[in-house]
Amino acid sequence: MDKLTRAIRDLVIANRILANEGVVDAYGHISLRHPEHPDRFLLSRSRSPELVEPEDIMQFSLDGKVVGDDKRPPYLERFIHGGVFESRPEIMAVVHSHAQSVLPYSISSTPLQPVIHVGAILGTHIPIWDIADDFGDTNLLVVNPDQGRSLAKRLGPYSISLMRGHGFTAAGKTLIQALWMAVYLPVNAAVQSEASRLGPFKPLSKREIELGGALDPTSPAMLRSWEYWAKRAGCEALLNDD
Amino acid sequence: MDKLTRAIRDLVIANRILANEGVVDAYGHISLRHPEHPDRFLLSRSRSPELVEPEDIMQFSLDGKVVGDDKRPPYLERFIHGGVFESRPEIMAVVHSHAQSVLPYSISSTPLQPVIHVGAILGTHIPIWDIADDFGDTNLLVVNPDQGRSLAKRLGPYSISLMRGHGFTAAGKTLIQALWMAVYLPVNAAVQSEASRLGPFKPLSKREIELGGALDPTSPAMLRSWEYWAKRAGCEALLNDD
Amino acid sequence: MDKLTRAIRDLVIANRILANEGVVDAYGHISLRHPEHPDRFLLSRSRSPELVEPEDIMQFSLDGKVVGDDKRPPYLERFIHGGVFESRPEIMAVVHSHAQSVLPYSISSTPLQPVIHVGAILGTHIPIWDIADDFGDTNLLVVNPDQGRSLAKRLGPYSISLMRGHGFTAAGKTLIQALWMAVYLPVNAAVQSEASRLGPFKPLSKREIELGGALDPTSPAMLRSWEYWAKRAGCEALLNDD
Amino acid sequence: MDKLTRAIRDLVIANRILANEGVVDAYGHISLRHPEHPDRFLLSRSRSPELVEPEDIMQFSLDGKVVGDDKRPPYLERFIHGGVFESRPEIMAVVHSHAQSVLPYSISSTPLQPVIHVGAILGTHIPIWDIADDFGDTNLLVVNPDQGRSLAKRLGPYSISLMRGHGFTAAGKTLIQALWMAVYLPVNAAVQSEASRLGPFKPLSKREIELGGALDPTSPAMLRSWEYWAKRAGCEALLNDD
Secondary structure, eight states, rough: OOHHHHHHHHHHHHHHHHTTSSSSSSEEEEEESSOOTTTTTEEBBSGGGGGOOOOEEEETTSOOBBBSOSSOOOOOOOOHHHHHHHHHHTOOEEEEEEOOTTHHHHHHSSOOOOOOOGGGGGOOOOOHHHHHHHHHOOOOOOOSSHHHHHHHHHHHSSSSSTTTEEEEEESSSSSHHHHHHHHHHHHHHHHHHHHHSSOOOOOOOOOHHHHHHHHOSSHHHHHHHHHHHHHTTHHHHHHHHH | OOHHHHHHHHHHHHHHHHHHHSSSSSSSSSEOSSOOOTEEEEEESSOGGGGGGGGEEEEEEESOOOSSSSOBOOOOTHHHHHHHHHHHTTTTTEEEOTTTTTTTHHHHOOOOOSSSSSGGOOOOOOEEOOHHHHHSSSOOOOOHHOOOOHHHHHHSSSSEEEEEEEEEEEEESSSSHHHHHHHHHHHHHHOOOOHHHHHHHHOOOHHHHHHHHHHOOTTTHHHHHHHHHHHHHTTTTHHHOO | OHHHHHHHHHHHHHHHHHHTSSSSSSOOOOEOOSSTTTTTTEEEEESGHHHHHHGGGGEETTTTBOOOOOOOOTTHHHHHEEEEHOOOOOOOOOEEEEEEETTTHHBBBSOOOOOOOGGGOOOOOOOOHHHHHHHHHSSOOOOHHHHHHHHHHTTTTEEEEEEEEEEEEESSSSSHHHHHHHHHHHEEEEEEHHHHHHBBBBOOOOOHHHHHTOOOOSSSHHHHHHHHHHHHHHTHHHHOOO | HHHHHHHHHHHHHHHHHHHHHHHHHHEEEEEOOOOOOTTEEEEEBBSSSGOOOOEEEEEEEETTTOOSSSSSBBOTTTTHHHHHHOOOOTOOEEEOOTTTTTHHHHHHOOOOOOOOOOGGGGGSSSOOHHHHHHOSSSSSSOOSSSHHHHHHHHHTTTTTEEEEETTEEEEEESSHHHHHHHHHHHHHHHHHHHHHHHHOOOOOHHHHHOOOHHHOSSSSHHHHHHHHHHHHHOOOOOOOOO
């Protein structure tokens, strides 16, 4: 299996994992930087992640233009992915999601912070991007390169940016790292919400976040979730197609 | 496939979608205006939405009378649908649901408001209809044309009316728009509830609601959910029967 | 199908419905008064409701003694059912459950009350029975006729009694009425909990509860849920075996 | 079936039960003391519990060293299990989990306490182990014998220790007892959280906890859950392979 075929295969599995784990529904998406052309990224055509097949994957340049003669409707918000890949060369995978337990923190004055060990991967700071700051009243969607770049600027060197009234964007150095963020950000948010209702609580220390976030994404511990999530999402056949 | 057959097919799919997405259980219903007789609407016989088959669909005049010689028991609350179709000629689909996360707002002094971008479809104002205002103590069910009209009057030009201690009614210009409202109203409600517990929060602006609510229901972005919801609800065969 | 066979069939379906709707897990049970011997009731042997088969159903006298020569271990808490059937001749079905969203109200100083129209079936008052009042420190289980009678006395003429730190017992004049209570009590509890967090809220009026609670259990509206719940619980074959 | 084969079979079932009941996801694990060598324990190789097969089970000495020539990657946190087995000879099964509803109590100043009868098994005191007390800033994982022993020391004679920002460890005298703790600790936590929001509430008394916690793990009432959980987890074939 060549590099591109494998990347597309993995991206299809990742789409279905996010759907099956409840991180995305009809909406939300995940992209991979092209394994051989770092100035392109791979992303499904406009289709719900649970239904994505290998032939749905399209290629885009970093400013969100379709590569080649592909006439199928793309996601309106492909500029989220382009913006992040453009500004962060080390990032290989980007997730955009509206996960419900994260949304309250996108509109709240209470900051979301890592409170559990798997939340360390979220990093020491989680900025919130409010599209209204740069663009005034909109329908909140990220539909052009400027908006994608504005989001990427707010993300800065961090791993995740909340998006006001909209969701979040997570940037991973590997696909599994991006999936981890996307799966455990909602869990961390729900735990923080519940803990805050019980009274004072102790979040992770800055150093604990750094140490916990340094987990090797190629270690058996990290990869264990890939096999698990993929099989639960019904991707056993794809997984074994090596 | 003729217009009526297709409308019935789509209505059956919509019934199962609402059940599968947790918007309705044994109770709740969805109707479509008759595609050729705007003074009639299509609605299942008294049956749980998950189980509805094409042959269960009955026809009603706008005052809730059965069209023709159909002796099967109809829903007691068909007057909800008749009332809305009668007062709002542009409305093509009506959902009535008891979705759990919406119910608290139907009895609360705290107003429900759009706080997330998919909530923009709910509109700038969400009235609450209290059946007791016009009818005193009842079992809260909408069981005659007068009650249906009272609800429709409270709904006025808006998209959704909460119903005190009972649920909500959503009115869509297309079937997919009504489904969107029915699926994302509970999500918006749950997010607002959680955000309000965290402290001060920023809802959508009036203009953001208008812009977000103007999404074209025939766009690929909007239709993406139809394929997704229908397949999840086990309706792939119906969907492909074009 | 004779009366007893049909009663056993319906009781098996009801067991699986309660499991499938999340009202019971490994624990909790449902009983029916014997259709021909009102001084007996039908209840499964000690087995999780989801797994109950017709041959698991045993017969008991109202003081919880096994009828006949049946040596299989019965539920420890059969005295809940006996106590209610003994004191309330009009009751035909009893559910005992630990449903999670109801439990907080069993230990709280905040009273549970009907706030939604399907909650009207819960009645105008929902007493709490604290086993410690009559029996001091125990393991909270109802394991002898005296404890069953104490619970039934606290239940009095009402439909449901919460049991402190333990769950609830619901008494129905028909099987479907008992199922309705068991399914919608947890929903009503969850809605009340959420509404109380939002601020002041409006519960059902006393008269609304009376009117809503008077729904005819043999009406198509009420029976609609039986078909739905039974099919969802995988009981289609049993259901059609008339 | 010899003792070891049966123990491995039961441990595989227990792994899948914990996954199916939502107590563990890709992470978390359960171990059994070796039935013939009390200075060893059985634990899966590094694999998500839902996927564990009999051949995945490895053997470890109490200081977490692999027994024999098994080169497969073990769980990093096997020292949790070793630490408990080493300090508590009567313990036969250990569960480690990150169950979401328990996590808030691991970082909160509000103590978790038994509030429902099935919570009695959690015992009269539930200590919290904060890895930072003995080891300063870490990634919060328990990755060496000293950390395992520190946790076991904090657990002391109790049944469960919460782990700050990480999860909990439960110690059972039998496998079923450990499963009960792991399944009902999250339920008890969720009920306490909800009750605390309603206002003042009544927890179990110390004596009620003692009486409730004394349930015989070989009684039909306790074993009923094993059959139920195992069948739900798809282990019917394994279960019948006696």
